[in-house]
Amino acid sequence: MEITNPLLLTVILINFFTLGSARLGACIRIVALQGALLALLPLAVHGFSLHSLVLFSGALLFKGVFIPLLLLRAIREVRIRREVEPVIGFVPTLILGVLMTAGAFLFADFLPLAVEHLDSLFVPTALATMFSGFLLLITRRKAITQVLGYLMLENGIFIFGVLLSEALPLMVEGGVLLDLLVGVFVMGIVMNQINREFSSINTESLTALKE
Amino acid sequence: MLANLVLHLFILLLFAPLLLGIITKTKAWFAGRVGAPLLQTYYDLNRLWRKGFVFSRTTTWVFLLGPVVGLAVPLLAALMIPFGALPAPVSFEGDLILFVYLFGLSRFFTAAAALDTGSSFEGMGAAREVTFSCLAEPTLLFVLLVLARLSGGLSMNTLLGEHLLASWRSEAGASLTLILVCLFVVLLLECSRIPFDDPTTHLELTMIHEVMVLDHSGPAFGMILYGAALKMMVLGALLVRLAIPWDTGWWLTNSLIFLAGLSVLAVLIGVIESAMARLKLPRVPQVLVGTSLLSIFALVLVLR
Amino acid sequence: MLEFIIIFPLVVAVISLLIPNYQTRSWLLPVSGGLHFLCSVWLAVEQRPLRGIWLGLDALSTLVLVVTSLLFFGCALYAVGYLDIRRDRGNKIMVPCLLIFLSAMTLAIAARHLGMMWMAVEATTISSAPLIYYNRNKLSIEATWKYLLICSVGIALAMLGLLFVAYAALGSGSPASLQLDELLQMAGSLSKPWLHGGFVFLLVGFGTKMGLAPLHSWKPDAYGEAPGLVGALLAGGLTSVAFLAILRGVQLMSAAGDGAMARQALLGMGLLSLCLAAIFMVRQPDIKRLLAYSSVEHMGLLAIGVGIGGLATFGAMLHLINNALTKGSLFLAAGNIQRAYSSKRLTEVRGVISALPVSGSLFLAGFLAITGSPPFGPFMSEFTILRGIFANHHLLVGLFVLLFLALVFIGMGSTVLAATQGKAEAKTSGFRDRLLLCISPTVFILLVLVLGVYIPEPLQQALQNAAALLEVQP
Numbered sequence: 001m002e003i004t005n006p007l008l009l010t011v012i013l014i015n016f017f018t019l020g021s022a023r024l025g026a027c028i029r030i031v032a033l034q035g036a037l038l039a040l041l042p043l044a045v046h047g048f049s050l051h052s053l054v055l056f057s058g059a060l061l062f063k064g065v066f067i068p069l070l071l072l073r074a075i076r077e078v079r080i081r082r083e084v085e086p087v088i089g090f091v092p093t094l095i096l097g098v099l100m101t102a103g104a105f106l107f108a109d110f111l112p113l114a115v116e117h118l119d120s121l122f123v124p125t126a127l128a129t130m131f132s133g134f135l136l137l138i139t140r141r142k143a144i145t146q147v148l149g150y151l152m153l154e155n156g157i158f159i160f161g162v163l164l165s166e167a168l169p170l171m172v173e174g175g176v177l178l179d180l181l182v183g184v185f186v187m188g189i190v191m192n193q194i195n196r197e198f199s200s201i202n203t204e205s206l207t208a209l210k211e
Numbered sequence: 212m213l214a215n216l217v218l219h220l221f222i223l224l225l226f227a228p229l230l231l232g233i234i235t236k237t238k239a240w241f242a243g244r245v246g247a248p249l250l251q252t253y254y255d256l257n258r259l260w261r262k263g264f265v266f267s268r269t270t271t272w273v274f275l276l277g278p279v280v281g282l283a284v285p286l287l288a289a290l291m292i293p294f295g296a297l298p299a300p301v302s303f304e305g306d307l308i309l310f311v312y313l314f315g316l317s318r319f320f321t322a323a324a325a326l327d328t329g330s331s332f333e334g335m336g337a338a339r340e341v342t343f344s345c346l347a348e349p350t351l352l353f354v355l356l357v358l359a360r361l362s363g364g365l366s367m368n369t370l371l372g373e374h375l376l377a378s379w380r381s382e383a384g385a386s387l388t389l390i391l392v393c394l395f396v397v398l399l400l401e402c403s404r405i406p407f408d409d410p411t412t413h414l415e416l417t418m419i420h421e422v423m424v425l426d427h428s429g430p431a432f433g434m435i436l437y438g439a440a441l442k443m444m445v446l447g448a449l450l451v452r453l454a455i456p457w458d459t460g461w462w463l464t465n466s467l468i469f470l471a472g473l474s475v476l477a478v479l480i481g482v483i484e485s486a487m488a489r490l491k492l493p494r495v496p497q498v499l500v501g502t503s504l505l506s507i508f509a510l511v512l513v514l515r
Numbered sequence: 516m517l518e519f520i521i522i523f524p525l526v527v528a529v530i531s532l533l534i535p536n537y538q539t540r541s542w543l544l545p546v547s548g549g550l551h552f553l554c555s556v557w558l559a560v561e562q563r564p565l566r567g568i569w570l571g572l573d574a575l576s577t578l579v580l581v582v583t584s585l586l587f588f589g590c591a592l593y594a595v596g597y598l599d600i601r602r603d604r605g606n607k608i609m610v611p612c613l614l615i616f617l618s619a620m621t622l623a624i625a626a627r628h629l630g631m632m633w634m635a636v637e638a639t640t641i642s643s644a645p646l647i648y649y650n651r652n653k654l655s656i657e658a659t660w661k662y663l664l665i666c667s668v669g670i671a672l673a674m675l676g677l678l679f680v681a682y683a684a685l686g687s688g689s690p691a692s693l694q695l696d697e698l699l700q701m702a703g704s705l706s707k708p709w710l711h712g713g714f715v716f717l718l719v720g721f722g723t724k725m726g727l728a729p730l731h732s733w734k735p736d737a738y739g740e741a742p743g744l745v746g747a748l749l750a751g752g753l754t755s756v757a758f759l760a761i762l763r764g765v766q767l768m769s770a771a772g773d774g775a776m777a778r779q780a781l782l783g784m785g786l787l788s789l790c791l792a793a794i795f796m797v798r799q800p801d802i803k804r805l806l807a808y809s810s811v812e813h814m815g816l817l818a819i820g821v822g823i824g825g826l827a828t829f830g831a832m833l834h835l836i837n838n839a840l841t842k843g844s845l846f847l848a849a850g851n852i853q854r855a856y857s858s859k860r861l862t863e864v865r866g867v868i869s870a871l872p873v874s875g876s877l878f879l880a881g882f883l884a885i886t887g888s889p890p891f892g893p894f895m896s897e898f899t900i901l902r903g904i905f906a907n908h909h910l911l912v913g914l915f916v917l918l919f920l921a922l923v924f925i926g927m928g929s930t931v932l933a934a935t936q937g938k939a940e941a942k943t944s945g946f947r948d949r950l951l952l953c954i955s956p957t958v959f960i961l962l963v964l965v966l967g968v969y970i971p972e973p974l975q976q977a978l979q980n981a982a983a984l985l986e987v988q989p
Contacts, residue, residue: 112709164685169628
């Protein structure tokens with residue numbers, strides 16, 4: 001458990017950074033770093049078993065390399081660098097994010113956790129990362145930042161999943177990661193199409209369909 | 212007790228200007244220059260002290276009070292803070308509040324002295340300095356609260372006492388890392404270093420701290436320079452004690468470790484100054500809000 | 516056998532990419548659909564319960580499997596005709612995506628491991644996104660984006676729910692597992708708060724996929740912009756699969772002795788869906804969005820049926836079949852109408868019956884069926900659900916359901932009648948009813964008609980078995 005706490009804290013700091021930063025390239029890279037750090041968690045918790053090694057390499061490759069490369073390619077193609085005018089400003093989002101993180105920590109104390117997880121940062125970090133992902137999804141207008149929010153949400157769930165690896169056999173974990181990769185790939189294609197149709201990837205131009 | 216006080220003042224007064232020298236040297240080394248000698252600050256102080264006072268006819272006694280308070284405050288504050296494992300000579304319950312607001316006092320007088328000149332540039336600098344400092348204050352307070360929570364006391368001596376070593380090894384280590392980062396940012400801001408302020412800038416418009424002291428000269432400016440060095444040492448002492456919480460049990464090794472820590476800190480500042488550019492002014496409050504949030508988060512971590 | 520019907524569509528999907536001939540590629544769909552249907556029926560008739568660790572079929576999943584497979588077969592047949600008149604858009608993406616979609620749905624239905632089920636449901640989202648984007652215009656890209664993002668996030672929450680359920684086992688000392696049978700066995704010892712939290716997230720996650728209000732916001736957009744046959748598959752097949760996933764949660768809750776709580780939640784969401792759908796259906800000018808809201812309404816009915824329990828559960832199982840087939844028929848007919856008029860809005864679509872006698876009549880018949888008019892199947896199933904509601908003394912719920920159903924009938928009726936009746940304007944394109952585009956919706960509606968008057972004994976038995984799975988007491 002020694003190494004996991006700094007890892008998880010870095011994950012939280014990355015949440016804050018992503019919430020407060022306008023530079024898309026930096027955001028993508030830092031979320032990639034988050035994914036790579038998370039890949040270390042199974043090793044740190046379960047030691048070097050086949051399961052954790054495969055999970056480590058899978059998560060590292062998918063979350064840390066392939067998906068970020070896809071997204072970086074996407075922003076290169078649509079030529080955008082910054083998130084401008086989020087629905088809620090960067091500093092207020094950041095404040096909300098920290099409040100929610102604090103809330104996650106307080107809330108985790110009320111949860112009936114298993115004895116071995118009482119003092120660990122796993123559950124609060126998972127909750128906080130999911131909240132941050134949600135915030136990103138809600139407050140940003142660029143399609144790419146919304147995808148980042150989705151990724152962060154998945155990262156949060158991944159953290160929780162590390163605690164339960166016996167319930168998730170390799171076949172399932174692999175499938176989940178593959179789903180994520182293909183999902184982001186399809187989202188990337190759709191994003192490209194959005195850019196072609198609307199000459200921007202602002203999701204606020206997607207408002208034609210309503211009652 | 213008395214020996215302790217003498218040693219404290221000796222370290223403080225003698226070595227403070229050296230920090231500035233180390234920073235400059237590091238920057239020069241990064242830029243591939245030889246740079247000014249390590250002891251340049253001492254020469255500068257000596258030179259300034261030998262000059263006479265020049266006062267503008269529009270200024271009043273407030274103008275002189277700025278540098279005087281600016282020198283006195285770090286001296287007082289230094290008495291309350293342990294230097295490494297050397298305990299602080301002056302200590303009482305609740306002195307952490309005094310510690311924080313002593314710096315507020317010095318800022319008030321520096322700003323008042325700047326306003327006293329009637330120069331628009333100095334007024335602008337004062338406004339910026341006060342704004343940024345007031346954003347940095349919550350960070351410092353929350354950092355001290357984290358320490359207070361961990362130690363269970365309210366004086367600087369207890370805050371930075373024996374418990375630190377145990378705290379680092381416990382769950383609170385994460386919090387301590389966070390507040391270390393926050394403190395470092397506060398240090399950079401309070402000592403007007405890059406990326407918040409550039410002490411070597413030449414354009415009044417871009418200055419923050421330097422613009423306030425443009426009109427001071429001679430011994431008054433010397434006091435300001437010395438005061439700034441002392442302030443860096445005091446804030447640095449906080450950081451160094453946090454980062455190096457060991458006690459060897461012998462005063463000489465303790466002070467040597469402390470000084471070595473301070474030197475490393477000065478080199479670090481030099482590296483940052485060489486590697487980073489100044490932040491745009493509107494970004495500064497964002498960063499400071501960020502560190503405040505970080506320190507709040509650190510507090511939440513130790514509270515749970 | 517089960518593995519076969521999951522894997523062979525994938526193989527055919529790969530083969531379809533290698534086939535250069537347009538028509539041959541299209542025909543791969545009904546051929547695989549037919550094979551899939553035959554195998555599914557064989558699996559169902561054989562009635563040997565398959566209980567593997569990973570894959571298996573119980574009464575519930577068999578029911579959903581056969582319905583989905585039949586629907587897919589019909590849609591695949593329709594697709595041949597449809598793709599023939601859409602040569603401008605091609606079928607190089609449509610055919611493999613449909614086949615992968617079929618495979619993912621089958622896997623989701625047959626999975627005995629909840630993690631695997633989750634994975635398959637997410638795969639259905641991804642593989643159906645290109646299908647919604649088939650028309651490649653601004654509106655369809657918007658619909659696709661919303662569908663992709665909302666459903667992905669929803670499904671992510673379902674994953675969290677699953678993890679909560681797995682965590683519930685940790686406290687009891689037994690090893691955590693997401694294998695359904697193992698979970699059901701140790702349901703009694705699961706930690707209650709985690710199980711409840713898990714169920715809520717499962718309901719929210721798969722509810723998003725199913726389109727229960729208030730998580731239905733993607734549904735009108737996606738169904739409205741997708742081609743008719745994709746709408747039919749989503750509204751009839753995918754929603755049933757998502758419903759099955761929710762039912763797994765209900766099963767777990769029942770086994771743990773908290774079935775009442777799960778039912779309350781379902782009942783609440785069902786009523787809300789019914790209410791919101793009814794409101795949005797009144798004066799709805801777009802026939803496909805109208806169908807989407809109708810889908811929300813019927814998902815609500817399913818939820819209410821299971822939420823009430825007893826006889827109503829049986830009704831809900833029957834309604835699952837009726838809804839899938841009727842929706843299939845309606846969406847396929849609506850697709851034909853849209854082709855003919857190059858529009859799906861009431862301002863252009865007028866006098867469908869005179870312009871397209873078969874599709875128009877099918878649309879009208881489908882409307883009558885889906886709103887629960889006798890003698891169609893949905894009448895029987897809705898009536899059964901209502902009987903269940905009143906038999907359980909939920910008087911208020913029953914009255915509300917009746918009120919909303921009436922509102923839906925009026926709202927939907929005004930739009931559908933305005934579209935089908937009257938004189939067609941001359942500007943319709945050269946599109947005419949053709950055999951391949953009419954045969955499957957006709958068969959669907961005939962099946963629904965048959966179900967309305969007579970339920971065969973084996974089906975009755977199957978429905979009862981499925982309902983019994985949900986009525987298990989700890």
